[in-house]
Amino acid sequence: MDSLGSLNAFVQAAEARSFTLAGRQLGVSPSAIGKAIARLEERLNVRLFHRSTRTITLTPEGTLFLERCRRIFCEIEAAELELSQTQGAPRGKLRVSLPLVGMLMMPTLTAFMRTWPEIELDLDFTDRLVDVIDEGFDAVVRTGEMSDSRLMMRVPGAYHHQIVAAPDYLDQRGTPRMPDDLLSHVCLHHRYPTTGKLERWPLKRGRKDLDIVLPHSAIANNIEPLIHMAEQGIGIACLPDFAVRQQIEEGRLVAVLTDHVQNACAFRILWPSSRQISPKLRVFVDFMAQNLFAGRSAGL
Incomplete structure (x- = not known):
């Protein structure tokens, strides 16, 4: 020993x-x-x-x-x-790296912990490119394409962006009907922490992508401040749908220009290909797919 x-x-x-x-x-x-x-x-x-x-x-x-x-x-x-498979319930430590936007997944992660109390989540939030194997992660959640041949991958779900603002803001400044209307609005932008670049708003007219230079009224490298500013009526923001789902359901935010925002971004869970997927990882992937992305099925 x-x-x-x-x-x-x-x-x-x-x-x-x-x-x-x-x-x-x-x-x-x-x-x-x-x-x-x-x-x-x-x-x-x-x-x-x-x-x-x-x-x-x-x-x-x-x-x-x-x-x-x-x-x-x-x-x-x-x-x-x-x-562990002979003992029934999944258990043990599950070390997972999530992007910074993953902080908005905390209600789902908390629900997972209540459902599977014998699984100990060890969460690392970062937007840097981690090495799943060398850094000892059981799994990594990321967006975008992955090409590491050492890793297995499943897509638990996808999200879309929505352009949102508070009802009071829209009452005062008017509701944009066309993408060009955003030029006269207070636009709240997200900056990627790893590159320093502003995230592009995926605006379209018909099938044509639009590249409009929008006003930079406020910039943050984390999505949570943008949600707060939008809820307070400071401006209008383009955010992931799962991050503002509750605010929209409760009427604190309103989605606009829905016909002019057409994109889908996939979340991927990756783990070392040399390992058989464990019960704890299997239930983690299934739970995230079923609860984080309502109405979109995914599993293993």
Whole structure:
């Protein structure tokens, strides 16, 4: 068991490239990680890491050893999976990376936790491109096309954008009937945190895409402030439908120009192809598809 613990410390340090991060993930001190790896190197009579004051990197021997250790832990995971399947309800930790817009999925995620209390969600919200395997995620939720051959993929659902404003705002400024009418409105824009570019409003006239330079009355790199400003009657915003569904149902926001916004963006859940999909991941995907994207079926 001590050997297994040392192997786990090695894998965590190798994937994090840091004794500090590895210790944080395992709940021990960086020095404990360093000592465990030193004992492992002594037992194997080989150096696994090149160490400097700031970084650690794998030696060629360490790289080979990491691949073998990953296979060992995959076998252990497979054994645990077989046992969990015989025990009934899905359980265990599920580490998932979601985009920042995923914060708006919290009501659905909270409902999932109530439905499956034996599954521990470990959520990481970021818009950066994460490495599912090297960073140790069970699954990653992202939009857009994915081309990593090491990953399996399912599409739990899609969302559309809606242009919305508060009833009071529309009473004061008028309701836009055509895309060009937006030029005289207070437009609230979303900026992508990773690129710094403004998100384009997917406006169309018939089948023709429109590229209108809209007024920049306010800009935010997170969608939640835009929802708040729109609800307060500050301006008009283009937002994902699932993010404003409740506000529209309750009359706090009104969708406009619905015939001139025609697009669909797919959410994708990805996980390492070397692993059999576990019960906990299966119920996660099904639950998100059934509850986040009402009326759109998806599953495994």
